[in-house]
Amino acid sequence: MPPTPRPLTIIVATTPIPTPTTTTESSSNTPIRLGIGHSGTLPWPRIKTDMSFFARVTSRPPAPGTINAIIMGRKTYDSVPAHLRPLAKRISTIITRDVEGLKPRVAREVEDRKAKLAASAAAAAAASASGGNGNAAQQQQQPATDAIVCGGLDEALQELETRYGEGKLGKVFVIGGAEIYGAVLAKGAGGLGGGPVRIVMTNVEKKGYAEGDQGEVFECDTFFPVDEELFGEKEGWRRVTPEEVTEWVGEEVTGRWIEEGMLGCRWWGMNVNSMCTIED
Numbered sequence: 092m093p094p095t096p097r098p099l100t101i102i103v104a105t106t107p108i109p110t111p112t113t114t115t116e117s118s119s120n121t122p123i124r125l126g127i128g129h130s131g132t133l134p135w136p137r138i139k140t141d142m143s144f145f146a147r148v149t150s151r152p153p154a155p156g157t158i159n160a161i162i163m164g165r166k167t168y169d170s171v172p173a174h175l176r177p178l179a180k181r182i183s184t185i186i187t188r189d190v191e192g193l194k195p196r197v198a199r200e201v202e203d204r205k206a207k208l209a210a211s212a213a214a215a216a217a218a219s220a221s222g223g224n225g226n227a228a229q230q231q232q233q234p235a236t237d238a239i240v241c242g243g244l245d246e247a248l249q250e251l252e253t254r255y256g257e258g259k260l261g262k263v264f265v266i267g268g269a270e271i272y273g274a275v276l277a278k279g280a281g282g283l284g285g286g287p288v289r290i291v292m293t294n295v296e297k298k299g300y301a302e303g304d305q306g307e308v309f310e311c312d313t314f315f316p317v318d319e320e321l322f323g324e325k326e327g328w329r330r331v332t333p334e335e336v337t338e339w340v341g342e343e344v345t346g347r348w349i350e351e352g353m354l355g356c357r358w359w360g361m362n363v364n365s366m367c368t369i370e371d
């Protein structure tokens with residue numbers, strides 16, 4: 092029997108941006124776009140709850156000895172602070188039109204990052220040996236950190252299977268930005284090997300937005316390529332229950348709002364199954 096195609100999970104945080112197309116449009120039917128970025132970074136101040144959710148979900152391997160991959164555009168890779176690049180315990184898979192130009196820099200960054208992670212693992216092992224709390228064994232079982240550079244989405248998926256498949260590749264996430272989300276959505280499940288395409292989306296709002304204070308939005312210049320109202324059964328999308336998202340991500344997701352400072356965030360998910368394609 093052929094292997095079951097691997098799900099591809101888009102993970103994204105969005106904020107609603109009402110964008111009137113005519114001056115006569117009433118605020119109740121103003122189209123909502125989903126903002127994801129501004130000036131090469133996120134539109135909102137750091138949301139610790141969401142960042143740690145992202146880190147846990149994308150780095151937690153589905154089985155011991157496996158490692159997850161995160162696929163991203165070169166601009167998203169460069170938006171990660173230099174001292175955190177490439178993100179630990181995952182295979183960063185960077186898409187660029189300048190593969191040969193980018194490879195040497197990424198190779199250097201991988202070596203630097205691995206050296207720093209090894210040093211902190213050694214320090215933690217030494218500390219746990221003196222304290223005898225068993226953390227050293229845990230450290231050794233952590234997934235490795237790596238990065239590859241590819242010329243496109245198909246090449247990235249192929250390269251991941253070739254290099255890491257064979258029981259070593261865990262979950263595969265697409266972490267942005269807009270150009271790469273767009274490439275995945277344009278191909279759809281049918282164009283990506285037939286595995287389901289899933290979206291795990293964090294909604295981010297300023298407090299007061301839901302109560303009608305729609306002046307309180309973030310400034311955005313980069314948007315998720317599908318607007319909120321376009322998600323629907325007609326386009327092949329199905330909104331899933333929090334229980335299903337919980338199963339996808341490996342930890343409890345309730346869909347309820349969580350407040351952090353002046354911001355609120357919540358997670359929900361959508362899924363297109365392998366029989367659907369995304370069409371304009």
Ligand SMILES: NC(=O)c1ccc[n+]([C@@H]2O[C@H](COP(=O)([O-])OP(=O)(O)OC[C@H]3O[C@@H](n4cnc5c(N)ncnc54)[C@H](OP(=O)(O)O)[C@@H]3O)[C@@H](O)[C@H]2O)c1
Binds near residue numbers: 132164165170189
């Ligand atoms: N809210 C969120 O969850 C989230 C997540 C990720 C990113 N973001 C934000 O999104 C913004 C970045 O998004 P973006 O759309 O501008 O950039 P992006 O998708 O991260 O990267 C674009 C780059 O990817 C490469 N690329 C794109 N299509 C390609 C193709 N068909 N073949 C080969 N290479 C290709 C090109 O790299 P080269 O220029 O090197 O050729 C291109 O410049 C930032 O503001 C970031 O903070 C937000």
